Amino acid sequence: MTEPVSETRLRLQDEYLERAAEELLSCDERLRGLDLEVRFDRGVAHLTGEVGERAHLDTARELIGRLDGVFAVWDRVRVGGRDPLILDLGCGGQKQYPGNLGVDLVTTGEVDVVADLSGPLPFADSCADRVFLVHILEHLIDFLPLVDEVHRVLRPGGIAYVLSPWWRYVNAVADPTHVRLLDVQTIKGICRRPGSSRTWFPLHAGCDGASIFAELRPVKDGSVEEPDAGHLSRFFD
Known part of the structure; x- marks a missing residue:
């Protein structure tokens, strides 16, 4: 049976995942320059900010979602100047x-x-x-x-x-x-x-x-x- 992740591990994983996601946003050619912020809460990535096209958001969601320890990627991001x-x-x-x-x-x-x-x-x-x-x-x-x-x-x-x-x-x-x-x-x-x-x-x-x-x-x-x-x-x- 899968055991729930402990609170301590969740907190440490969140800190690690935030650093990893920020590195992706700043270094990956596909994401560099996008006006996105990411925070983690119990393994859930929360994306906010603004992008020009939906494809940019989809790429960010996919790459962040691949990080080990990410359980979900939730977002509230403006796309093409429009609030979702x-x-x-x-x-x-x-x-x-x-x-x-x-x-x-x-x-x-x-x-x-x-x-x-x-x-x-x-x-x-x-x-x-x-x-x-x-x-x-x-x-x-x-x-x-x-x-x-x-x-x-x-x-x-x-x-x-x-x-x-x-x-x-x-x-x-x-x-x-x-x-x-x-x-x-x-x-x-x-x-x-x-x-x-x-x-x-x-x-x-x-x-x-x-x-x-x-x-x-x-x-x-x-x-x-x-x-x-x-x-x-x-x-x-």
Whole structure:
């Protein structure tokens, strides 16, 4: 069984990863000169700043995500002078980034749109650049309709960020409001679901011994090809 990474190791890894990422940004020809900042929190890279083209951000995300010890790469970056529209679903009292659009059923100071996540999302097709699904899926008996709605509202090239407790970790069962258990293999099932037109390209997926992380890009409008078996083998059995 995979053991959760200790707090001490997480802190030391974050310090190491920040130095490594800063070196990439300053020395790698593909990234040098980009106006990006990166910080790490428990193995999650947080990218902020501004780039001229989406391809620049995609390259930065990919290279930073390859560093050993990185569990996820989250970003809030201006692209081509435009602020991203980021939906923070089920944000409760804390958004992942202050500028996100908070969505939840219960009103708090962080909630901008009141909506029931078990039903259709009150957003237009292909309107969002990023969607956060942080500690949400485990609370829904059937989370696939929500996953399909996220696929619908994401722009081509957008990304859904998933974070949920790993099924073998005590927190997955300690909370009585958790009704689903997830594994990295669950993410594989989301990406290639038989009979569904809502397929996903996994940019990153993994487990730190306590949580499941995934970054998923919707396959739509020719923006990205469906993942082949070789790509899926990077993350899944």
